[in-house]
Amino acid sequence: MQSSPKVLPKQQMAKFGFNGWTLWALYITGLVMVPILTVATLALFPTENIWPHLLNTTLPRYFRTTVSLMVSVGLGAAVVGTVTAWLIARYRFVGAGWLEWALLMPLAIPAYVGAYALVDLLEYAGPVQTALRGMIGWETARDYWFPEIRSFPAACFVLTFALYPYVYLLARAAFRDQSSASDDVAKSLGRGAFARFWRIGLPLARPAIAAGAAIVMMETVNDFGTVDYFAVQTLTTGIFSVWLQSGNAGGAAQLACVILAVIIVLVSLEKSARRRMKFFNLSTWHRGVEKTQLTGRRGVIAFTLCALPVVIGFVIPTSVLGWHALNHLDEWTNPALIKALLNTLRVATIAALITVFAGVVMVYGVRLSRSETPKRLLPITSIGYAAPGAVLGVGILIPLAWFDNRLADGIWELTGYDIGLILTGTSAAIIYAYCVRFFAIAQGAADAAMGRVSPNLA
Structure with a gap:
């Protein structure tokens, strides 16, 4: 009796249109939607x-x-x-x-x-x-x-x-x-x-x-x-x-x-x-x-x-x-002002690079993926730009603070070492907020640029 060929997981995923681009689209959409879903959950419960x-x-x-x-x-x-x-x-x-x-x-x-x-x-x-x-x-x-x-x-x-x-x-x-x-x-x-x-x-x-x-x-x-x-x-x-x-x-x-x-x-x-x-x-x-x-x-x-x-x-x-x-010319050399300026440039640069990269990946995935999933997820990712900063603040700080505290408590119990708050205690939270807020702009610019490229070249 002839056995049927074994279907690999990647082949099963491809059969339903899932590939790396689809997974990236789901991952990016999930990160963008976390603040909105957090606010909705807290409001309902x-x-x-x-x-x-x-x-x-x-x-x-x-x-x-x-x-x-x-x-x-x-x-x-x-x-x-x-x-x-x-x-x-x-x-x-x-x-x-x-x-x-x-x-x-x-x-x-x-x-x-x-x-x-x-x-x-x-x-x-x-x-x-x-x-x-x-x-x-x-x-x-x-x-x-x-x-x-x-x-x-x-x-x-x-x-x-x-x-x-x-x-x-x-x-x-x-x-x-x-x-x-x-x-x-x-x-x-x-x-x-x-x-x-x-x-x-x-x-x-x-x-x-x-x-x-x-x-x-x-x-x-x-x-x-x-x-x-x-x-x-x-x-x-x-x-x-x-x-x-x-x-x-x-x-x-x-x-x-x-x-x-x-x-x-x-x-x-x-x-x-x-x-x-x-x-x-x-x-x-x-x-x-x-x-x-x-x-x-x-x-x-x-x-x-x-x-x-x-x-x-x-x-x-x-x-x-x-x-x-x-x-107040003497304030121009104030170390606190210089530090604030450098922090602003650092946070803005990191957020811009991450946002542009994610936007290009999302748009490129829509063009290359045979699945309709990235295309359907693309409009959802623009919700962060419409959401006010106060809403994003509530939706980002609360889940990140929960994760930070659980992670710090777990490592303290295992090693006795206090790592502190690695997300809400650093610039990571504000970078994440900027990425969610301005992802729609990066995605829109990438989509407009990609629209001038013939699909046959992809």
């Missing part, structure tokens, strides 16, 4: 369920403040980004060339730097109020009224001018891609510049503007430094309050799940807007709208409208930082 207490006390206030801040900043950024994008895309005026790129500069600095600069300028001992008291003769704060600096409106103001470039980028591209045909028809009907913007340009660019505003609102929900500095209580600050001050990780995870729900809604809106962002020309002939030259008063107004966001969002914060840096 907390050691002390304070959800009813949160519902009756702080959660409604946190939620209202978060939604109000999110909507206010989203609308403000949409207005600033749309107006500047329209002026840059449709008009020529003095300074338009460098303003086109300068309008992106607020993205180069964190929003909380703008918060520090605003308070430094406008607080009681700052140069603005000091100058007012000197010119008018006021002696104390009781002699005059001045807006409260650390407040909800101030947080909205700072975040608006820090995040508007997300809307500006997408809106500028949408305005530039519009055909001149509709604009020419409107001109022939006697429509003015504002009517052409309101009735033609804005409706065609609305999906792009909505997508940019959704990204702004996600970044607003994610912000901690600015809202904490301005004493604005949001869901993000609530996570740290419940976790660190009350010592309740389960309650913090439940608040994190509320943030995730808000983020999922915003991501869905952004995806929906992008699906509607496609417009097609029925004719093979396409010509962009020719820019109009603005001179005199109109040119000055256009320049001012485009320069103000750059001044508020970039020039003032960097000038305040530069002023303090020049006044």
Whole structure:
């Protein structure tokens, strides 16, 4: 009797489409999903369920403040980004060339730097109020009224001018891609510049503007430094309050799940807007709208409208930082500052290398693997970028701390040697958090680059 050939484990795996690329995809996806799954588990099975207490006390206030801040900043950024994008895309005026790129500069600095600069300028001992008291003769704060600096409106103001470039980028591209045909028809009907913007340009660019505003609102929900500095209580600050001050990780995870729900809604809106962002020309002939030259008063107004966001969002914060840096030159050689700089460069370099490597492996696996598994897992790995840093903090520190303590206790019992906390006690945890947070960017860049390579070359 002839025996059937023996099937090796590798052959069995290949039969179902499993290979090294599939295993790598599962491994990377698992690492990315650990924080999210940890938060969900802690929220569903907390050691002390304070959800009813949160519902009756702080959660409604946190939620209202978060939604109000999110909507206010989203609308403000949409207005600033749309107006500047329209002026840059449709008009020529003095300074338009460098303003086109300068309008992106607020993205180069964190929003909380703008918060520090605003308070430094406008607080009681700052140069603005000091100058007012000197010119008018006021002696104390009781002699005059001045807006409260650390407040909800101030947080909205700072975040608006820090995040508007997300809307500006997408809106500028949408305005530039519009055909001149509709604009020419409107001109022939006697429509003015504002009517052409309101009735033609804005409706065609609305999906792009909505997508940019959704990204702004996600970044607003994610912000901690600015809202904490301005004493604005949001869901993000609530996570740290419940976790660190009350010592309740389960309650913090439940608040994190509320943030995730808000983020999922915003991501869905952004995806929906992008699906509607496609417009097609029925004719093979396409010509962009020719820019109009603005001179005199109109040119000055256009320049001012485009320069103000750059001044508020970039020039003032960097000038305040530069002023303090020049006044404290001795601090440049402070060993603590040098150590912090070197640690920043080290952590950033390691996280970047790991993230890029994992992104390339994931994308390459999608192209080479015969299994559909890597392709289905690819969208899941982008969830880390949408998750706020506070959510990732809860989801990463808790499991890593548990692993660290168990490992240290086990080695102590076996050898009597205390190894300490090798993950949460070093930079490993923050590197892991950066990799999860920015994996979607590395994967997206690798996917775009790989898309230009013919599959036949693989």
